[in-house]
Amino acid sequence: xxxxxxxxxxxxxxxxxxxxxxxxxxxxxxxxxxxxxxxxxxxxxxxxxxxxxxxxxxxxxxxxxxxxxxxxxxxxxxxxxxxxxxxxxxxxxxxxxxxxxxxxxxxxxxxxxxxxxxxxxxxxxxxxxxxxx
Numbered sequence: 603x604x605x606x607x608x609x610x611x612x613x614x615x616x617x618x619x620x621x622x623x624x625x626x627x628x629x630x631x632x633x634x635x636x637x638x639x640x641x642x643x644x645x646x647x648x649x650x651x652x653x654x655x656x657x658x659x660x661x662x663x664x665x666x667x668x669x670x671x672x673x674x675x676x677x678x679x680x681x682x683x684x685x686x687x688x689x690x691x692x693x694x695x696x697x698x699x700x701x702x703x704x705x706x707x708x709x710x711x712x713x714x715x716x717x718x719x720x721x722x723x724x725x726x727x728x729x730x731x732x733x734x735x
Contacts, residue, residue, distance in 0.1 A: 606631065694714070
């Protein structure tokens with residue numbers, strides 16, 4: 603499995619990398635522009651990501667805008683719903699407006715910081731990213 607982690611906070615980024623590396627190959631970026639670049643490069647190289655963990659509040663381009671750009675690009679390419687990249691929004695925000703907006707645009711799930719690994723595992727199982735053991 604190929605995973606992209608887009609997170610500007612170093613501690614959260616290292617934590618997610620360490621945790622998610624047991625499930626697949628992880629790439630890490632620190633802002634929204636790098637996330638879009640990594641996504642497009644992976645598509646161009648025909649090695650798309652299976653999962654993207656997107657922080658909502660990032661420099662340059664926020665996670666909600668990155669999510670919208672990815673979903674718009676998938677729509678233009680005619681990607682079917684079951685073939686879309688699974689996107690999990692990561693947020694420290696108590697403001698649910700951003701989370702609701704992300705679901706409207708097409709994220710599959712969200713995780714609140716600090717990340718609860720048990721909850722994240724459950725989310726990944728529900729999304730069929732990892733199998734029940």
